[in-house]
Amino acid sequence: MSNLDFNVQAFLDEDSETFTYVVFDQQGGQGVVIDPVLDFDIKSGRTSTTGADRVLHFVQQNELSIAYILETHAHADHLSAAPYLRDKLQSKIGIGEHIRDVQKIFKDVFNLEKEFLPNGAQFDRLFKDGDTFSVGGLHFQVIHTPGHTPADIAYYLNGQALFVGDTLFLPDVGTARCDFPGGSSATLYQSIQKLLALPADTQMYICHDYPPEGRAHQFVTTVKAQREESIHVRTGVTSAEFERMRDERDATLAMPRLILPAIQVNIRAGEMPPAEANGAVYLKIPINQL
DSSP: OTTSSSEEEEEEETTTTEEEEEEESSTTSEEEEESOEEEEETTTTEEEOHHHHHHHHHHHHTTOEEEEEEOSSOOSSSEEOHHHHHHHHTOEEEEETTHHHHHHHHHHHHTOOTTOOSSSTTSSEEEOTTOEEEETTEEEEEEEOOSSSTTOEEEEETTTEEEOTTSBOOTTTOBOOOOSTTOOHHHHHHHHHHHHTSOTTOEEEOSBOOOOTTOOOOOEEEHHHHHHHOTTTOTTOOHHHHHHHHHHHHTTOOOOTTHHHHHHHHTTTTOOOOOOTTSOOOOOOOSSOO
16 A cells, blocks of 8 residues: 555454554554454453564564554453553553443443442543544544444544444445444444545555455455445445344344453453452453343
């Protein structure tokens, strides 16, 4: 993509089919990491940093200074490796300000300790819709894209590229589910229209790909391709049509395999709950709550 004035390295976590991105201006320059994954074995309850270490090795190999570990939202399908990379790279963790809404919802769902305050203070920076920030030659604008969750945001880079999180997938896969607490198909439709109003040649980097049989994983598409080819939101699909399709489809979907461990960690900016009196850390499984 030599026509772009930035560089992107994608890392696929095969287990959750999540893409983590290192975005940087030049070798030896400055950059950010977007949506990093902590390896987690649900059967044993063990974590590891194999995937995050691939990201770390790339950053070190290219002598990059990483200002931010950016989250697009509090993920329900993987645990975040943001604290691990923050500490290794002396970075800050950023997320959308509406994470506070998600924290309030799930503090009740998990009956979290009273010391956990749903004020977003667990993160180093909370971004508002329309916020701008720069990292070296990278210039970002924040776009609030609620619907999948209340807190989703997209990062619009140099007027050329979008990092959309779970809001949109590849055109042959469609859009994010909206049946998590605080989600809304009507709201997601409006969020997507904001993104599809951007220039047609805008590159769109997705967080997940669930490819149909016969296609390898891909991580980038364009606004033009979404307008013309998306099975859910191509031009001409009305809000009512989208809401009916999305709600009917969501009613058939099982909960993500890691939603219970992931959410209670990710609303803490990727930190584990406090250790109990015996020194061990525990995650809760609420019964009949989701």
